Amino acid sequence: MWEYTDKVREHFLNPKNAGEIENPDGVAEVGSIACGDALKLSFKLDENKRIADAKFKTFGCASAIASASALTEILKGKTVEEAMKITNQDIADYLGGLPPEKMHCSVLGQEALEKAIENYRGVSHKKPEEEIVCVCFGVTDGEIERAVRQNHLTTVEEVTNYTKAGGGCGNCHEKIQAIIDRVYATKRAEEGPAERPKLSNIQKIRMIEETIEREIRPSLKHDGGDIELVDVVGNRVLVAMRGACATCQASQATMKGFVEWKLKEFVSPELVVEEVAS
Amino acid sequence: MRTVYLDNNATTMVAKEVLDEMLPFFHDYYGNPSSMHSFGGQVARKVTEARQRIASLIGAKPEEIIFTSCGTESDNTAIMSALANNPGKNHIITSRVEHPAVKVLCEHLAQKGYRVTMLSVDTEGRLDMDEYEASLTPDTAIASIMWANNETGVIFPVEKAARLARERGIRFHTDAVQAVGKIPINMKSNAIDMLSLSGHKLHAPKGVGVLYVRKGTRFSPFLIGGHQEKGRRGGTENVPSIIALGKACELAAANMEKENTYVKALRDRLETELLKAIPQSRVNGTREDRLPNTTNISFEFIEGESILLLMDQYGICASSGSACTSGSLQPSHVLRAMGVPYTMAHGSVRFSLSVYNTDEDIDLVIKELPPIIEKLRVLSPYWATTQGACATA
Numbered sequence: 285m286w287e288y289t290d291k292v293r294e295h296f297l298n299p300k301n302a303g304e305i306e307n308p309d310g311v312a313e314v315g316s317i318a319c320g321d322a323l324k325l326s327f328k329l330d331e332n333k334r335i336a337d338a339k340f341k342t343f344g345c346a347s348a349i350a351s352a353s354a355l356t357e358i359l360k361g362k363t364v365e366e367a368m369k370i371t372n373q374d375i376a377d378y379l380g381g382l383p384p385e386k387m388h389c390s391v392l393g394q395e396a397l398e399k400a401i402e403n404y405r406g407v408s409h410k411k412p413e414e415e416i417v418c419v420c421f422g423v424t425d426g427e428i429e430r431a432v433r434q435n436h437l438t439t440v441e442e443v444t445n446y447t448k449a450g451g452g453c454g455n456c457h458e459k460i461q462a463i464i465d466r467v468y469a470t471k472r473a474e475e476g477p478a479e480r481p482k483l484s485n486i487q488k489i490r491m492i493e494e495t496i497e498r499e500i501r502p503s504l505k506h507d508g509g510d511i512e513l514v515d516v517v518g519n520r521v522l523v524a525m526r527g528a529c530a531t532c533q534a535s536q537a538t539m540k541g542f543v544e545w546k547l548k549e550f551v552s553p554e555l556v557v558e559e560v561a562s
Numbered sequence: 563m564r565t566v567y568l569d570n571n572a573t574t575m576v577a578k579e580v581l582d583e584m585l586p587f588f589h590d591y592y593g594n595p596s597s598m599h600s601f602g603g604q605v606a607r608k609v610t611e612a613r614q615r616i617a618s619l620i621g622a623k624p625e626e627i628i629f630t631s632c633g634t635e636s637d638n639t640a641i642m643s644a645l646a647n648n649p650g651k652n653h654i655i656t657s658r659v660e661h662p663a664v665k666v667l668c669e670h671l672a673q674k675g676y677r678v679t680m681l682s683v684d685t686e687g688r689l690d691m692d693e694y695e696a697s698l699t700p701d702t703a704i705a706s707i708m709w710a711n712n713e714t715g716v717i718f719p720v721e722k723a724a725r726l727a728r729e730r731g732i733r734f735h736t737d738a739v740q741a742v743g744k745i746p747i748n749m750k751s752n753a754i755d756m757l758s759l760s761g762h763k764l765h766a767p768k769g770v771g772v773l774y775v776r777k778g779t780r781f782s783p784f785l786i787g788g789h790q791e792k793g794r795r796g797g798t799e800n801v802p803s804i805i806a807l808g809k810a811c812e813l814a815a816a817n818m819e820k821e822n823t824y825v826k827a828l829r830d831r832l833e834t835e836l837l838k839a840i841p842q843s844r845v846n847g848t849r850e851d852r853l854p855n856t857t858n859i860s861f862e863f864i865e866g867e868s869i870l871l872l873m874d875q876y877g878i879c880a881s882s883g884s885a886c887t888s889g890s891l892q893p894s895h896v897l898r899a900m901g902v903p904y905t906m907a908h909g910s911v912r913f914s915l916s917v918y919n920t921d922e923d924i925d926l927v928i929k930e931l932p933p934i935i936e937k938l939r940v941l942s943p944y945w946a947t948t949q950g951a952c953a954t955a
Contacts, residue, residue: 286867296871302941317944318904320865320885320893324943341943343908345867345886349941421891444891451891 288346289380295350300357303339310364310404314395319421319448321348321389325396327359327404335359335367340396347379347386354378355393365507366532368401370394371434372446374537387446391431417459420452425463432467440464483552489516495550500543504529511543519554521547524561535559563877566923570763571712571740571856571914572881576806577765577813584767584806595799596790605801612808616772619811620757621748628773628791629804633739633760634663636773637706639784639795640735640756641667643775644704645676646782648733651703657681657689657718658899663758664706664737665895681707686848687716687900695726704733709741709757713883713896713912714847715856717745724753733779739763743814744821744853755779761803765916766810770803817917825915826854832913832924833857839932846883846902846910855915858883860906863945864938869911872934878927883910905944 288296305311308326315322321344330336338359340352354375359367372390376382382390414424431437431446440460444450450460483491496513504510509529514522523543529535536559544557567575593602595609613624630636641654641664656668658680672678679697683689689707698705705727710717724734735756741747743764749757756779761770775781775794787796814821837843842862861869866882873880883894885908892898893907902910913927939945 296868297875299941304946313943317863317908320891320904320908322943341941341946343863343942343944344865345884346871348865349868448891 286347286383286386288350288383291354291378291380292347292350292382295353295379296346299340299349299353301337301339301353302341304341305337305339310400312396312399312403314399315344315392316422317343320344321392323348323352323392323396325352325355325393325400327400329364329404333363335362335364344389344392345386347382348389348392350379351375351382351389351393352396355397359397364401364404367397369538370397371537371541373435373541377537384442384445387435388448391446395427417463418447418449418452418456421448423447423449425459428460428463429467432464438464438468485516488551489513491551492516492521492547492555495547496543499546499550503542504538507532509535514560519552519556521555521557522560523557525559566876566878566919566926568913568915568919568923568927569879569881570916571715571912573762573768574765574916575918576762576767577810579813580766580806580809583809584802587802587805595801596788608805608808609799609801612804615808616759616811619747619815620742620759620774621750622774623777625792626749626774626777628775628794629799630771630773630795631769631800632771633661633737633758633763634771635784636758636760636771637661637663637735637737638667639773640758640775641671641704641706642784643780643782644733644735644756645671647780648703651701653677653679653699653702655679655681655694655697655702655705655707657683657707659683659687659711659713659896660706660708661712661737661739664708668706677701683716683899685901687711687714687846687896688848688851689718689723691719691722694723698727698730698732700730702727702730702732704735706735706737709736709738709747710745710853711847711896712740713894714858714900715740715853715914716847717741717851717853719851720754721752724755728753728755740853740856743811743818744855746818749774749776761807761810764810764814766807767803770800770807772807820917822854825917825919828919828921828924829855829857829913829915832915832927833859835924835928836931839928840935843935844906846897846900846906856912858910858912860902861909861911861935862905863942864909864935866909866911868938869909869931869934872937873927873931876926876930878930881912881914883912884908 305326305328309329311326313324324341327335327338338356340356342349342352358378372394375390375393414426416422417425428443428447428449435446437443440450440457443460450457508527510526512524512526514524525535539557539559547555591605593605595606613627617624617627654668654676656664668678681694707718707720707723709720720736727734733755736754737758739760742759755776757774759772762768783794785796844860846858846860866884867886870882883897885891885893897907
């Protein structure tokens with residue numbers, strides 16, 4: 285039996301926003317009955333271009349139903365630009381976590397959302413340059429690479445948990461490993477030499493400030509938000525969120541998924557970001 | 563909340579009589595049956611009695627019974643023994659719908675260089691006997707085919723298959739874990755060389771099994787060690803569980819008629835009423851040659867784990883062949899071998915009954931399951947499309 289959180293159980297037993305929206309602004313259907321789960325997502329915008337309503341229909345297990353229900357709840361009230369930033373991890377976090385083998389349910393949610401937004405924008409979601417790696421579940425190299433990058437996956441088993449790729453006949457395991465190797469090879473090249481010199485406190489604070497200025501602040505400002513460095517205590521980076529970020533429900537996800545990730549990448553992997561009241 | 567246990571092919575309740583029989587052998591009579599003193603000797607006598615009771619249920623001789631730790635050990639021992647005793651032969655025959663205890667072992671042996679024939683089944687889950695007969699070759703070391711399938715309950719013609727094997731001097735093993743205690747078995751009147759059974763499928767505890775080895779069959783032990791089981795299986799006997807299994811076999815013999823009348827009637831009512839109440843549902847596996855306690859029903863366009871978790875709210879216990887419950891990402895290998903379409907395979911539920919089930923148990927499922935199916939179908943993106951298609955057709 286799966287160990288589901290109370291929140292997963294609640295969203296499974298009493299799903300929110302089940303159904304389909306008539307004349308939706310954006311709609312998409314992902315997955316297939318052969319794969320064992322499928323999700324149809326539709327949303328409608330209000331006059332301020334915020335998502336007024338989102339509905340889902342799911343064929344799948346308890347966590348697939350709960351993930352879809354959670355996604356529609358997260359979506360409501362967001363602009364399309366904000367919605368685009370929702371990741372599968374946000375869906376899993378909203379549910380208090382999913383068993384590792386069930387993470388693909390949250391990935392399905394993110395995929396449906398991306399395609400529904402593409403549908404709204406009238407962009408074709410065909411990605412002809414992508415090649416199917418997992419024949420059993422029809423997963424492409426691009427989908428695997430995105431899951432690896434976004435969720436920092438390092439093993440074939442993790443890729444299977446997140447994308448289902450490799451969960452059938454197993455013939456594609458070598459190809460999946462090659463994609464993982466490729467992602468980390470390019471990442472290492474981007475990051476420069478693996479050995480980082482030990483930083484003094486002054487150097488660390490300076491690098492954190494530079495990284496915030498260069499890598500983080502521009503993205504936040506783009507959404508009308510901002511960030512302020514309050515203090516650095518050992519490896520704890522204390523920050524305050526400003527502007528739109530201060531009132532945004534997703535700011536916790538931004539903190540961990542974006543700010544901390546960038547600081548780990550550019551300054552030191554030991555850093556932990558904490559939000560403080562200002 | 564009352565538990566309505568309809569998952570007896572997974573495991574069974576240890577019967578009260580069985581528990582009473584085994585309990586004294588933990589604290590009071592804990593002697594080793596191999597010991598020379600009478601404290602151990604009295605335990606050895608109870609093990610002998612258990613061996614007789616088990617032999618009696620399947621029409622075997624007591625010396626043909628070897629105690630093991632589980633059905634999987636029995637299956638592994640049988641197949642490895644046949645290979646060890648036929649050193650020049652490189653071919654194994656089995657079916658695509660075996661329990662993992664046989665299937666995965668055979669896949670492993672295929673990687674080691676053995677040639678393995680996995681026999682197919684038809685859409686009703688029946689073995690193709692012509693394919694079986696054609697696959698028997700002078701190079702075949704063993705054929706291993708289950709007596710009854712754990713997921714569908716379909717019974718295979720193993721006695722005929724064993725006869726065909728014997729005519730060609732080929733060893734025949736059957737995994738009878740699901741059959742023993744549910745249907746009559748008489749080893750005196752068939753040509754099966756080895757048979758596996760498991761305690762916890764017939765109201766004895768988990769952790770005890772038996773391998774039947776016909777007298778005169780060449781045998782090599784799997785566990786090598788002490789002289790227990792006449793050197794055929796090393797390791798101190800699991801005395802309380804062996805005694806329990808003896809009692810359980812005695813009970814099973816007494817309940818055999820009830821299993822095939824009372825339990826069968828409950829199963830048939832459950833099946834008929836569910837098919838009547840729920841559209842686009844169907845039984846997987848032939849309804850003719852089938853265990854009396856098992857039904858495997860598919861509910862189209864929904865997923866099994868969701869059905870199980872919603873039934874769990876009412877204390878109803880069953881199993882599913884869906885991907886999410888199989889521990890892999892693919893639906894059950896049995897349903898796939900039968901060619902059950904994906905729309906049906908993911909929504910399969912197995913109910914397996916026992917003599918301890920009641921009419922009230924069946925009433926509860928008949929009352930609660932149709933709305934559960936309806937609730938999930940309303941959520942399913944495929945259901946509406948199909949309904950529309952049906953309406954216009």
